[in-house]
Amino acid sequence: MKKFTPLPGSANLTTRLAAPAILLILAVAACFWGPARWTLLIIVPLLLIAVFDFFQKRHTLRRNFPLVARFRWLMETLRPYLHSYIVEGDLEGRPFNHDERALVYARAKGQLDSHPFGTELDVYSEEYEWLAHSIVPNAATPQEWRCRVGSSQCSRPYDAALLNISAMSFGSLSANAILALNQGAAMSNFYHDSGEGGLSRYHLSHGGDLVWEIGSGYFGCRHSDGSFNPDQFAESASLDQVKMIEIKLSQGAKPGHGGVLPGAKVTREIAETRGVKPGEDCVSPPAHSTFSTPAGMLEWAARLRDLSGGKPVGIKLCVGQPHEVFAIMKAMLETGIRLDFITVDGAEGGTGAAPLELSNRMGMPLREGLILMRNALVGSGLKQEVKVAAAGKVHSGAGMAMKFGLGADWCNAGRAFMFALGCVQSMRCHDDTCPTGVATQDPTRERGLVVADKGPRVARFQRQTLHGLREIVVAMGLDNPWQIQPHHISERLNTVQSGPMDGFYNFLQEGELLSAPEGTQYARYWQAAQAGSFDMAN
DSSP states (O other), rough: OOOOOOOOOOOOOOHHHHHHHHHHHHHHHHHHHHHGGHHHHHHHHHHHHHHHHHOOOHHHHHHHHHTTTHHHHHHHHHHHHHHIIIIIIIOOOOOSSSSHHHHHHHHHHHHHOOOSSSOOOOSSSSTTOOOOEOOSSSTTSSSSSEEEETTTSSSSEEEESSEEEEEOTTTTHHHHHHHHHHHHHHHHTTEOOOTTTTTHHHHSSSSSOOEEOOOOTTTTTTTTSOBHHHHHHHHTTTTTEEEEEEEEOOOSSSTTEEEEEEEGGGOHHHHHHHHTTTTTEEEEEEOOOOOHHHHHHHHHHHHHHHHTSOOEEEEEEEOOOHHHHHHHHHHHHHOOOOOOOOEOOTTTSSSSOOOOOHHHHHOOOOOOHHHHHHHHHTTTTTTTSEEEEEEEEESSHHHHHHHTTTTEEEEEHHHHHHHHHTTTOOOOOTHHHHOTSOOOOOOOHHHHHHHHHHHHHHHHHHHHHHHHHHHHHHHHTSSSGGOOOGEEEEEESSSOOEEEEGGGOOOOOTTHHHHHHHGGTTHHHHHHHHHTBBSSSO
């Protein structure tokens, strides 16, 4: 008869129960050896845990390997921290590597942000991009610039700083985080985007400029059935602290996806801010109910501008199907209604929770989205009136300069400002266990974020980053960042080939889509776009 042989790697019962057996022996020994009796305080609880693991039926590993298997969960919990601080190299971490985070921390704290011994980047690899400097730097470059936002139809234009806080809602971020962000915005005179969760009292506490983001849930300006409430909107939009209105169509992390804040997280305070009932699920539908066509969207935008007293109104989106962008351009041309600004959110952006499938595989990256939006506006002859903001992993002056070279008029940042608040990229934004009190509603964690300390850090980071942008403009010999052009930016295809950005991407001339669209790379999208529908024309 053939002898039975266990499968390779299997463990017999004795091996699997080794840990509980050793604990039991130690416990018995401690009972009879006086000096070691105090160890019972440690041994007995561990033994009880081992017994519980052996009889529970939920986790196979713990049932087969009592107590010992728990180390697997312990290491899984510690993995993000150990990986970040021990395993990763300075340039390996994602979404932001160690050097990128360190730059933000240094600037937020007012510390030295210089880097020794030259770049760590491989300048002959695809990771290296560079800006063209001038033999004659322009030392007379102004100390500060602001961007006038407001089309010819806007009676109350706003002068925006060149770096501002991206949309992050109260609910996603803690009250103290919102307070510190707005305090920093007030200290350095830049704006703070409210996020689609509405205008909370924390947004209003320090008097910092606000951009009120209106999402599909119409939080803070909604009827009980979730529809838009113009009276509530007009009341809040008339506040002097609210400088612009942003209609959120989509966001980088989860384009085309709505959202649900579970009822358990809808506190009385969050419910009051959003205009919903406490304890009930708070739903953001995937699409708006106030419009369904490009022309309808513009008509609603014009209405919001009137209700707000003439303040700039724009849209925010992560670029997806190109014909939809061109449909918005055609709608502006046919209706005569102008948006005041468009915020392009890259697929690499995102500060909260998102389905992995969407964050990994949906949406156009910021570079391609920004170029497409720039070409749509320039090609339609609308760029002079409609300004463009860029958002997506913006954290440095160099990154900003490249966005300006591709068509941006100013930049927004989300996670960089979270780092300025003390975020350590623990990847716990989604489960309410953020260790730094930034992305949580847990009061015991939130208390660790001291507003009086973090507000000035937010202000310093913004100022120092703009200083970095100015140094680049000076080195390039230019008068302002809007003079940066695609030919000033170079990148590599491989170790032996490189060239300016306009050698890899096509940049349209003014009005080219109106005069000769068939000669552009967007011919089929322009032909398929229609002002009366987001669908492609037959």
